[in-house]
Amino acid sequence: MKPTRFEIAIALIDKKNSEDPNTYQSHGLNFPKELLYSQRMSQKLLQFKPDASRALQIAARAQHICRWKIARDEYPMDRVGYLKWRETLKKMHAEMTSDILKDVGYDAEFMERVSFLINKKLIKKNEESQTIEDVICLVFLDYYFEEFAAKHDDEKLIDILKKTWVKMSDEGHAEALKIKYSDKSSALVKRAIS
Template sequence: MGDTDKLAKAFHLFDIANGNDPNTETFNGKSYPKEVLYALRMTETLNVFAPNASEALKLTTRCQHICRWEIPRNRYEMNRVGYLKWRQELKKFHASKAKAILKEVGYDQETIGQVEFLLLKKQLKKNEETQILEDVICLVFLKHYFEPFAKKHDEMKVIDILQKTWRKMSDKGRQAALQIPFSDRALAMVTKAVSG
């Protein structure tokens, strides 16, 4: 099986796994399992932001939230410590799920190891591919999820989240973020967050 076939098969199997998500989201009049839509947005954003991305990075981007609903947030304490523990467990869980699928497709250990390394977010700010992945995650959040999130929370919390997001991004990622067509209200909050 050629590399292109392997990539397509891995994407297909990731999407089948995410297709079991009981949560749905409607976009452009069509209903999707939530994590399928998220994965499609991740791939679409990577293709624009880093069109020459490696195969390992393409794979990681597509499975970054694989089967996330299986470890719900409410299983952990609803505080900062609980949140961080949940995030750590998710990274390991996603890496394990992805590894099994990539082995099934026939990827070599080096590629599988690289996907695992990226899913565990190792060497953020130091490793170029980890940073590209983080930029894509932040861009997808800002473009597709930020405005609905902002409507549910008070401005101080939203600005805090924006500032944390901004700190994780590279200069290239920040430049791309400022091209997103925000509403006036959202743009005002983004401007306040990044200037503060």
């Protein structure tokens, strides 16, 4: 059976992300960092919203496409620099994804929808934008929080957890509370949301 344009688009996003020179270890294996992240985004999205639209599935998979190409240290190491870096990245992710979608035959309307979601526009107002924000937070909490927590003090972690919680929907909160945390992280989450 011939692959669909959706399947080809996902494969092309994966191909780009497999070029990541940065690796991340999971289960004793090294993976290209953004490839693993994108696959976790897809997996978490489908656990959270099994009926997610094709546009949402592509936006989740391409959330960090080729993220390593624009380094954080190319911008001032302050809050303003961080936000500018994030905006530049979102623009790049949306453009690269649009190029892939165009190549596989998607129309302009579909490409705009995916770009809208990659840019996380109208969070709290648009259901799919909110879903992508929830999934980003859930992936962070499930796969990256423990490691992150080992490098920072409790006060900073509680602050980050509070900020993460505010971005999420009630449905996202319910899902986040199902994650198996270490005892220490579980206590931090409880403190942050109390």
